[in-house]
Amino acid sequence: MALTTALALLASAQVATAHFGIEYPTWRDNTLGSASTSNYSQWEYPCAGVPGDLGNVTDWPLDGGSLVLDLHHEWTYIFVNLGLGENVANFNYSLTDPFLNSTGNGTLCIPKVTLPANLPIQDGSLASIQVVTLGEKGQSLYNCADIRFRQNATVLSGDACKTSEGVSAAAIEIGGTKTAGSTVVGVNVGVLAIVAALTGLFVFGLSV
Ligand SMILES: [Cu+2]
Incomplete structure (x- = not known):
């Protein structure tokens, strides 16, 4: 094939394999590949240049909900943050x-992301979730998803919360702090370990 065609294919392949997506809750907008608006860049803090008023709002349980990520890198560190309001x-x-x-390319489902204690939210409160992924040089990618806390919202279950084969995630041990799941383990165990680690931290936080 022509060199230009080869280069174009190579370029589009790189776009397709780069960065990450939020599958659930629905992200503010698609910032991946050709579907993305040219103004968007996942390098841009805090939300890849996507405004927070596009109207893609997902109902999320008051005590924390599911998070599904579409990961395209061999491994990455993942931070999930919350901002309250509109x-x-x-x-x-x-x-x-x-x-x-996380390790592996594919879908990572965290069944339930636990919220901090005493969060000032109620049924109907608006908020946004920010997902940051970090590489070995400290390079960061950003995406956000807008949510509405709802009493009757539920976490994902069954097929809606599936982690791809070969994808796993573990909580990271820092400064000797002992947490569950500090080593990379199998998919389901790993995801459970995340919840366990967060729950453990929550309990620890209450006891001091
Ligand atoms: Cu990338």
Whole structure:
């Protein structure tokens, strides 16, 4: 084939394999590949240049909901943050303490992301979730999803929360802090370990 065609294919292949997507809750907008608006860039803090008023709002349980990511890198560190209010640009609540280390390309479903205690939210409260992935040089990618906390919202279950074969995530141990799941383990166990680690941290936080 012509060199230009080969280069175009190579370029589109790189776009297709680069970066990450949020599958659930629905992200503010598609920032991946050719479907993306040219103004979007996942390198851009805090939300890849996507405004928070596009109207893609997903109902999420008051005590935390599911998160499904479409990962395209061999591995990455993952941080999930929360900002309260409408059209959020300030994500000051960490939902991944400790943060996560994912391995493998594909879908990662975290069945339930636990929220900090005493979060000032109620039925109908608007918020946004920010997902940050971090590479070995500190390079960061950003995407956001807008949510509405709802009493009757539920977490994903069954087929809606499936992690791809070969994809796993583990909570990262920092400074000797002992957390569950600090080593990379199998898919389901790994995901459970995340929830366990977050729950453990929550309990620990209450006891001090
Ligand atoms: Cu990338």
